[in-house]
Amino acid sequence: MSLAHGAAAGMGGIRTAGDLVARMQLTRKMRIAEAKAYVADKLTLGVEELSDVTVMREVREDYDIGIVTSVPGCAKGIKAKMHIAELLDVNINSVNRMKERT
């Protein structure tokens, strides 16, 4: 059923900017319009481009914040989240914990 939601209205996760917008809801309690505007500003994109997979694929590659297909050498997991924390200027608890221990 989550696939139906995704097809009808989902942002697209790490195919696009869904995870980034979600982070703004979790870390700053931003409503959807504010969260999208914040992320779009950080990425210097238009809000509608955040859900466009053709735009966001290149953006995610450029910032090295993780892409949905498996490509050797691209940041994955915690490394991608380290880049996201810097890019969005947000606290990511697991990233902070990693930094404290390395």
Place this chain on the structure above:
Amino acid sequence: MVSYPTRMGDGHPISMTRDQLMADIIAGSEHAADRGDIPTLDEGECDHLLGLFMNPARVVGVQPGNEIVLSHDIGTLHLTGDQANSGVGIPLSRVQAIQVHERAFAADTMELAHTDYSWKPVKPIIAMEQQELENALLSTIVPLFYGAMPNLGLYYAPDGPLGNPSDLLPKGKIKEALEAQELAVEQAVRDMVYCCGKIAEVGGDGINLDTTGAAGDADFKAALLAIEELKSKHPSTAIQVGMAGEFVLGLHGSLEYNGVRLAGLYPHQQVKLVEQAGGDIFGPVVNTDTGKSMAWNLSRAVTFVKACSEAAAIPIHVNLGMGVGGAPLFETPPIDSVSRATVAMVEIARVDGL
């Protein structure tokens, strides 16, 4: 006369004319307005709903730019669980199930959960859950919640140490039934704070207190008190609260939070208390009536959730699935109904997520 395919609240296919659809849309909205003392949908919103039901497409979607983010109660259990959790029984590890959601299902967020999905049984195995979450956090990108239910029912006999209010009340033992619930609040808060604190220690992005209020007003109170304490100790850990039903059942009846009686609260009132406690995301629930059409049910659900969304200062992730949020009460709800409910919740109720 032209009729349009739609469904009853149990998912059974039916056909309705334009006039019948509109009559049910208006009646559903008026029902919610009367129950919740909130405004009905206006003419334009009713027309928007009517357009969704008359749309011949099997699957409908929001206009580009209106997309929202998705969170997932029960999380990994969608894939690994049995039917009790709407699961499909695939033998994956939970980290693998999270990765499948992230990389194959386009999930914006994901959730780790224990099979029992209640905080009390998580407590003795919390180290296992921390270990699994640590592994998931290292290998995935999307924000990860850890989710479970307050489930005060587990604190009552025969599963727990306290007298069962459902047994005590019919015997006229009112005082004992009330005391049992008040003690259950204390024990549940202690368990939730302990478990969620452990989740925060290993870097979890968020906590999902799901199906809150399932055991009534004491259940909701326990969640609110746990949020207060958790946010004071772990302010960077987000807390999402998903509800169990559209109004808080008054099994106790006199419990209050910040001077507000909890019994009988509807979503637009519930969200204000979650905000006061420190919650970050709220998931309202509106139940589906299987004896009514989906036009009636979706209109009713959207009316409630629109009022909630307008009252809220925090993001709203409406519960939209089998039997809630304007979806039919069926284990695998038909995609035509689900996609219409999704669009209505986003474009009329203005939710921030599902």
